[in-house]
Amino acid sequence: MAQRIDVKDLNIFYGSFKAVADVNMTIEPRSVTAFIGPSGCGKSTFLRTLNRMHEVIPGARVEGTVAVEGVDLYGSEIDPVAVRRQVGMVFQRPNPFPTMSIAENVLAGIRLNNRKMSKSEGQDLVEQSLRGANLWNEVKDRLDRPGSGLSGGQQQRLCIARAIAVKPQVLLMDEPCSALDPISTLAIEDLIAELKSQYTIVIVTHNMQQAARVSEKTAFFNIAGTGQPGRLIEIDDTATMFSSPKEQATEDYISGRFG
Numbered sequence: 001m002a003q004r005i006d007v008k009d010l011n012i013f014y015g016s017f018k019a020v021a022d023v024n025m026t027i028e029p030r031s032v033t034a035f036i037g038p039s040g041c042g043k044s045t046f047l048r049t050l051n052r053m054h055e056v057i058p059g060a061r062v063e064g065t066v067a068v069e070g071v072d073l074y075g076s077e078i079d080p081v082a083v084r085r086q087v088g089m090v091f092q093r094p095n096p097f098p099t100m101s102i103a104e105n106v107l108a109g110i111r112l113n114n115r116k117m118s119k120s121e122g123q124d125l126v127e128q129s130l131r132g133a134n135l136w137n138e139v140k141d142r143l144d145r146p147g148s149g150l151s152g153g154q155q156q157r158l159c160i161a162r163a164i165a166v167k168p169q170v171l172l173m174d175e176p177c178s179a180l181d182p183i184s185t186l187a188i189e190d191l192i193a194e195l196k197s198q199y200t201i202v203i204v205t206h207n208m209q210q211a212a213r214v215s216e217k218t219a220f221f222n223i224a225g226t227g228q229p230g231r232l233i234e235i236d237d238t239a240t241m242f243s244s245p246k247e248q249a250t251e252d253y254i255s256g257r258f259g
């Protein structure tokens, strides 16, 4: 199911402000790629262009291409809704639908996509997705209770279950652990390690140890100054990035000298 992403000459705008300039990168399937860099360098903005969430913001647009398995997501014949089904997203704050039950939350993405399924098919998918998100054992006896009654870490795993229920090829995660305690963070990191055998995973994180723990590749973004666009400085194997990066700016950031 995992797919490769090729980004070419990507420039990202909010109105006339160029927020990110000239990104070229390949994101490998069945692996985790981490985006790191100082605040405002455009990590989240870039992440949102990988499933066309960026253009939901009025005035926001991109130039360049984002190809998933060779197909440009921004091609004129491409339906953005289909893109978001293929490329799922998990956000910083767990955001289950508060009035829906745990089971309904898992199926919410399917329902939005208007897919009809029988009750037993729905039940199977709920179980399969919750198992996939390492949450089944904790919630199997209260599937009809509100998703908002779970702990923060459980809610985030519920959101991951909701994302994988639509069977995406790619999972984008924007600081998925920043609102979680260390134990829940570990649970999510373990889950990411399991999911990467099936999905292409991209994670934005401020936590350098987390990038080192979970990812195969790390991309460092930087910004030259206020009002300047963010740029990709380098992307390499995570072990190399954290031991012998090619660029001085990467070394300075990783060693905590700035950012």
Ligand SMILES: Nc1ncnc2c1ncn2[C@@H]1O[C@H](COP(=O)(O)OP(=O)(O)OP(=O)(O)O)[C@@H](O)[C@H]1O
Pocket: 014, 019, 037, 038, 039, 040, 041, 042, 043, 044, 045, 046, 057, 230
């Ligand atoms: N909705 C928006 N409208 C206009 N400008 C925006 C919008 N969202 C982000 N920006 C700007 O785009 C630039 C990149 O922001 P972005 O949030 O992508 O950075 P980031 O690296 O993810 O930062 P952080 O680590 O603080 O989350 C910033 O200058 C930001 O102010």
